[in-house]
Amino acid sequence: MKKLSVFTLWLSSLLLGLLVSNQSAYATRSPKDEPIRIVSLDGTVSEILCDLGLQSHLIGVDVTSTYPELLQKLPKVGHNRTISAEGVISLKPTLVLTSQNAGTKPEVIEQIKSAGIKVITFQQEYSVAGTKKLIQDVANTCQVPSRAKPLIKKLDADLAQVKKAMTSPKVLFIYARGTGTMMVSGRGTQVDKMIELAGGANATPNFENYKPLTAEALVTANPDVILLFDSGLESLGGADGLAKVQGVAQTNAGKNGRIITMDGHLLSGFSPRLGKALQELAQKITQKPKA
Known part of the structure; x- marks a missing residue:
């Protein structure tokens, strides 16, 4: 009888220990099982x-x-x-x-x-x-x-699949949000790197980051191609609106109608679509000028 009591006490202690252990494990696990938001x-x-x-x-x-x-x-x-x-x-x-x-x-x-x-x-x-x-x-x-x-x-x-431009055309990127906000890209920007990877040459490599666009700087840079975000060109009223910006008509890009655009995030995001972005950019900067 004494042996049975000892066994019963041991078994109860074991079950209680397992219950406490399981509750502890559940308390630890539950927050981790919640969906990540x-x-x-x-x-x-x-x-x-x-x-x-x-x-x-x-x-x-x-x-x-x-x-x-x-x-x-x-x-x-x-x-x-x-x-x-x-x-x-x-x-x-x-x-x-x-x-x-x-x-x-x-x-x-x-x-x-x-x-x-x-x-x-x-x-x-x-x-x-x-x-x-x-x-x-x-x-x-x-x-x-x-x-x-x-x-x-x-x-x-x-x-x-990217076929880089072989002639290193000079490309000027203009960040535009209407005629009141127009900036050109210098060294070190996302678009500067994209132009390089696509086989082009940044038309304004003499400064870092962005600077306001001026007619004098535009004529001096004399890009072969002017590049904008789709939304940027739209904010200027399209190609006709850009042509009215002082200095554009005097550049090779303006004279030859070499105005190109790309989706902003695709062009500057360096996302998993980087290869496709470079394919598109390289193809656009190597298009032949209008006759």
Whole structure:
């Protein structure tokens, strides 16, 4: 009888221990099992997330997140340079992703972090290697590292199809938001790197970043091709509107009608579509001038 009591006591202790252990394991596991809710503050990061098959985890994006089209249906938290922490926090994300080039203010990032939300800022280099690294970094962060491999393989295949310009035409990129805001691209910008990778030469390599467009500088640069975002040319009233900008008609590009445009994010995003962007840019800058 005494032996039975000891056995019963031992068995009860074992069952109680297992119950406490299971409850503890459940308490530890449950938060991790909750769906990841991601807000992306960078258009290229948003595109990579979708290419990795993680679009169902996106609950909000910035206005530069324009591709793929499904991103248009998500709540917008503003332009990445003017985002408010409150708008992001209100979506109750568990993870906020951005890049150091996005331009979100450091104090906004700190406000989001202070709300207990994890924020990861990726380093993005404007190069082929930089694009591949960003794809892998996003995949690693979201714990799907193997999904990066087919994306990088597809990027390599696209890059292999690029036929660079052989004559190094001088290309001038104009960032335009109406005639009141017109800037030209110098060294180190995304578009400068794209022009180089496509086989062209930046027509204004003597300064860094962007400078206001002037008629004198335009004539001096005398580009063979003038490049704009689709939206930029539209803001000027199309090709006819650009032709009225002082100095354009005096350039080789103006005389020969060598005005080309591309989608803004495709041209400057250094996204998984980099190969396709270079294919398009190289083809456009090598088109023969009008007779």
